[in-house]
Amino acid sequence: xxxxxxxxxxxxxxxxxxxxxxxxxxxxxxxxxxxxxxxxxxxxxxxxxxxxxxxxxxxxxxxxxxxxxxxxxxxxxxxxxxxxxxxxxxxxxxxxxxxxxxxxxxxxxxxxxxxxxxxxxxxxxxxxxxxxxxxxxxxxxxxxxxxxxxxxxxxxxxxxxxxxxxxxxxxxxxxxxxxxxxxxxxxxxxxxxxxxxxxxxxxxxxxxxxxxxxxxxxxxxxxxxxxxxxxxxxxxxxxxxxxxxxxxxxxxxxxxxxxxxxxxxxxxxxxxxxxxxxxxxxxxxxxxxxxxxxxxxxxxxxxxxxxxxxxxxxxxxxxxxxxxxxxxxxxxxxxxxxxxxxxxxxxxxxxxxxxxxxxxxxxxxxxxxxxxxxxxxxxxxxx
Numbered sequence: 001x002x003x004x005x006x007x008x009x010x011x012x013x014x015x016x017x018x019x020x021x022x023x024x025x026x027x028x029x030x031x032x033x034x035x036x037x038x039x040x041x042x043x044x045x046x047x048x049x050x051x052x053x054x055x056x057x058x059x060x061x062x063x064x065x066x067x068x069x070x071x072x073x074x075x076x077x078x079x080x081x082x083x084x085x086x087x088x089x090x091x092x093x094x095x096x097x098x099x100x101x102x103x104x105x106x107x108x109x110x111x112x113x114x115x116x117x118x119x120x121x122x123x124x125x126x127x128x129x130x131x132x133x134x135x136x137x138x139x140x141x142x143x144x145x146x147x148x149x150x151x152x153x154x155x156x157x158x159x160x161x162x163x164x165x166x167x168x169x170x171x172x173x174x175x176x177x178x179x180x181x182x183x184x185x186x187x188x189x190x191x192x193x194x195x196x197x198x199x200x201x202x203x204x205x206x207x208x209x210x211x212x213x214x215x216x217x218x219x220x221x222x223x224x225x226x227x228x229x230x231x232x233x234x235x236x237x238x239x240x241x242x243x244x245x246x247x248x249x250x251x252x253x254x255x256x257x258x259x260x261x262x263x264x265x266x267x268x269x270x271x272x273x274x275x276x277x278x279x280x281x282x283x284x285x286x287x288x289x290x291x292x293x294x295x296x297x298x299x300x301x302x303x304x305x306x307x308x309x310x311x312x313x314x315x316x317x318x319x320x321x322x323x324x325x326x327x328x329x330x331x332x333x334x335x336x337x338x339x340x341x342x343x344x345x346x347x348x349x350x351x352x353x354x355x356x357x358x359x360x361x362x363x364x365x366x367x368x369x370x371x372x373x374x375x376x377x378x379x380x381x382x383x
Contacts, residue, residue, distance in 0.1 A: 058085050058086075058159075058163050064085055064088060064105075065085065065086055065106075065107035065108065065160055065163065065164055065167070066086075066087070066088070066105040066106050066107045066108050067105070067108060068090050068103060068105040070090070070092060071092070071094075073094060073095055073096050074092035074093065074094055074095070074101065075092060075093045075095060076090060076091070076092050077091045077092060077093050077100065077207075078090075078091040078206075079091070082104075082181045082182075082184040082185045083180070083181060083184045086106065086107055086163075086167045087104065087105065087106050087107075087167075087180075087181040087184070088105050089102065089103065089104060089105070089181070089185060090103040090105060091103070091204075091207060091210070099210075099211070100204075100207045100210045100211075101210065101211055101212075101213070102202055102204065102207075102210045102211065102212045102213070103212070103213045104181045104182070104212060104213060104214060106167070106168075106171075106181065107163075107164040107167055107168070108164070109164065109168075113161060113164060113165065116155070116165065117165055117168055117169075120146065120149055120165060120169065121169070121172070123149055124142070124145050124146065124149060124169065127145055128141065128142075128145065128173070142166060142169050142170055142173065142174070143166060146162070146165060146166055146169060147162075150162070176228075176231075176247075177224060177227070178214055178216070178224075179191065179200075179214070179270070182200075182202060182212075182214075183249060183251070183270075183272075185202075186274075187204050187205045187206065188202045188203065188204060188205075188272055189202075189203040189204075189205060189271070189272055189314070190202070190203045190269060190270060190271045190272060190314070191268075191269065191270040191272070192268075192269050193216065193221070193266075193267055193268050193269075194262075194264060194267055195221075195262065195263075195264030195265035195266070195267055196216065196217065196218040196221055196264065196265035196266070197215055197216070197217060197218070198215060198264065198265075199211050199212055199213070199214065199215050200212045200214045200215065203314075218265060218266075221265060221266045222257065222258070222265075222266050224266075224268075225255050225256070225257050225266045225267075225268055226257065228245075228247065228253055228255055228268060229243055229245065229255055231247060231248060232245040232246060232247050232248065232253065233245075236255055236257050237257065238257065238258050238260070241256055241257040241258050241260055241261050242254075242255070242256050242257075242261055243255045243256075243257075244339070244340050245340065246340055246341045246342075247270070250273055250275075250344070251270050251271060251272050251273060252270070252271040252273070252340050252342060253268060253269070253270050253271075254268065254269045254271075255267075255268045256268065271314075273342065273344070277319075277322045277323065277344045277346075278319050278322065278323050279323055279326060280294050280298075280323050280324060280326060280327070282323070283319070283320065283323050288316060288320070289320075294324075297324045297327070298324075298327045301324065301327040301328060302327065307321075307324070309321050318342045318343065321343070321383065322342075322343055322344060322345070325343070325345050325347075325381075325383060326346065328347065328381050330346075330347060330348075331348075331349060332347070332349065332380040332381055333349045333351075333377070333378070333379045333380045333381070334347050334349065334350045334351070334379060334380070334381045334382075334383065335350075335351045335352075335353065335374045335377055335379035335381070335382050335383070336350070336351070336352050336353065336382075336383040337353050337355075337367055337370045337371060337374060337382065337383070338352070338353070338354050338355070339354070339355045339367065340354070341354050343383060345383075351374075351377060351379070353370045353373070353374065354370075355367055355369075355370060
């Protein structure tokens with residue numbers, strides 16, 4: 001994507017810091033020390049002078065910040081936004097391998113922007129974490145801090161460059177890092193990572209299992225699995241390397257850390273759920289149930305009969321259970337028991353309970369413990 005041709009003349013941000021003028025003088029490198037001193041003074045002058053940033057919000061009508069060229073031997077099947085105007089997806093078909101590919105396209109970073117982004121990541125972290133005057137959860141907190149840092153650096157960036165940096169900061173601090181575009185894709189049902197340096201797979205509602213252009217190196221993947229656990233308020237370690245949890249966006253995650261239980265390295269599977277639960281009408285329209293079958297389930301619930309939903313993985317058990325729960329009278333007291341929270345009922349008089357595994361202190365709370373407690377709440381329906 002075109003960039004400002006004059007930007008390369010701006011002072012370079014050295015993420016490693018100054019090279020040590022006093023050390024150079026001590027070693028007798030006077031010419032190098034003089035050049036280094038001039039560089040520091042020039043950068044200081046730029047920082048003192050500041051810059052004037054005039055940046056407007058981007059809209060989906062703006063030009064995409066990322067570009068993508070279709071690989072040779074591939075045919076484009078579909079292209080759509082997942083986070084307009086920053087990230088989009090291109091689905092291609094490899095005519096040689098007769099397989100689909102899922103390509104995530106994010107804003108392009110040139111060498112200058114990549115170096116600047118690393119410096120900004122380091123400098124912006126402390127103000128967001130430790131400055132009590134800044135609320136890091138506010139939407140404009142990152143925008144204001146980024147603009148302030150660029151003024152301190154004395155850098156005048158174009159609007160596209162500013163929003164490119166802001167996108168990656170939001171993605172990494174508030175979102176889910178490299179997986180963030182996938183989390184925004186409503187067509188994805190689950191995301192699978194099988195180990196180090198292996199491409200991620202997604203289950204697409206139209207193309208089924210499809211390989212992506214995203215992968216993690218060993219240390220990066222270990223850190224990412226730990227981060228997912230922390231985002232959900234849980235703990236994972238080499239001593240407790242397996243964790244099932246629910247992410248803040250409601251997705252279910254199964255995590256494995258290290259190579260003890262998964263020899264190919266850390267792994268995870270994220271199961272996505274629709275923001276709006278499926279209704280009985282949806283399941284009839286999709287052909288999951290016939291009208292007669294759905295009416296039968298309605299009569300069962302109306303006459304206080306017990307129901308069991310059984311089936312293979314990703315066969316629709318939770319979706320069906322959640323849908324038929326809408327037949328429960330709206331004011332009835334409903335109590336749900338789960339090992340990982342997945343249900344999303346519309347009832348106001350609904351008490352949700354989840355099991356707990358002991359980490360370092362306390363006791364395990366099993367589904368049987370929750371069932372005994374549930375009976376004391378005198379619910380009319382238990383799910």
